[in-house]
Amino acid sequence: MIKYKYRLFALICFLSGIALSAQEKKQFPNISVVLQNIIPDVKNNSWILIHKSYGKDNIIKQSGEKKDFESQSLGFNIGIADGDSFYYIVDFSKGKPEYITDLMGLGKFVGKVDNIYDAAVFAATEGYIIDEEFRDLAANYYQDSTNYYLDLGKLTSKECPYQKKHFTLTIPKSGEKILNVKENGSYIELYNKKCTNNPRLLKLEKKEEPKDEPKKSNKSTKRR
Template sequence: MKIMLMFSILFSNLIFSQIIVPSDYIKIPDTLRSRNDLYKFIIPNQKYEYWKVMRKDDTLEEKLIYENKEVKNIKYVKTHSSEKGFFRECLPGWCFTYITAYQNKKPKYFTSERELKDFIGYVDNLPEALLLARTYNLLFDYKNPIGGSFKIDKDFIYLYLAKFENCPVSREAFYVKINRKTGVLEYESKGIYYKTSDCYLS
């Protein structure tokens, strides 16, 4: 029984070690770990005088995550908050994120993953790519390059990201390719590279 267990562990480690990140990929900087820190790098697809990112939860409380003002000292009419958004999470309750952007002092809401993609438009940089990947639940593993590496050329952004499971705890590596012009994202699993017997239920 002990021999079988040892063989199983060795075999699992062998499978996990097969995932290799190409040498021309760079580890994603740890400073990009927090999703809230990514919004400030967005270069919107259109020109807006002002835009902001809001988070709303099941208590109906709203929190300003980020705001960008192209025109200084301009006043905006307070708008109604959105009743829907992207990045729906916070189980067992709920919360979501949305963007309000102003053109000619008129608000426009971006409340879905598709609309977030439209707001970003051309994928200018790595933080925008990470935000798009998060709409597919593909996250940055700052502890391991297998789940947190990238390279960029003029047409595409290439990433190694991860999906996390809590029960049992595991991390699965994914190769991601994002068309910078269209925002189209393709991905494929490269296999599980970390797994334990722990189980966490929210």
């Protein structure tokens, strides 16, 4: 009886350990690695992933035979947008090259969620980003047997103030939808001198202007 209880206890501890390790948060690798590990919806063995930086094309993944393609002037990013750096995909699944240069096209290329990297791409089509500068807040994930849970950022204001918030998204495995969105608050708020709602400027405006000192009388006292 004692041996049975001990074995049962050991089994419970083992299963609990598996459950906890499955829910342990992990940080996303860099954007390039995430995109290299996506699984296209169509079983496509012929596509190229290119990172263009300052006008130079760098092939970071090539699936299938090397084929010619034309350099693109526009592309996508699932992190912080940078006009001098972006990604694009050349898809040869239909024989001739087709260029994927925006997030909607990337989402269609990936299709249903097959792994955590697909989930990150799907979230990016909804405006969320992997923020590599703030990995603890907006670039990590964990999973259980049913869902992926992604902590990602989102640019919520380009006006005054420039603002980013972070969220926890629940995305089902082998799905194409977001089950739940939990807002975790702002982690960046930047004001500039032109922001009329800058708290610092408002405080300065509330300060009273210094009063002028009373003028001294210039009249001299006359003796009688």
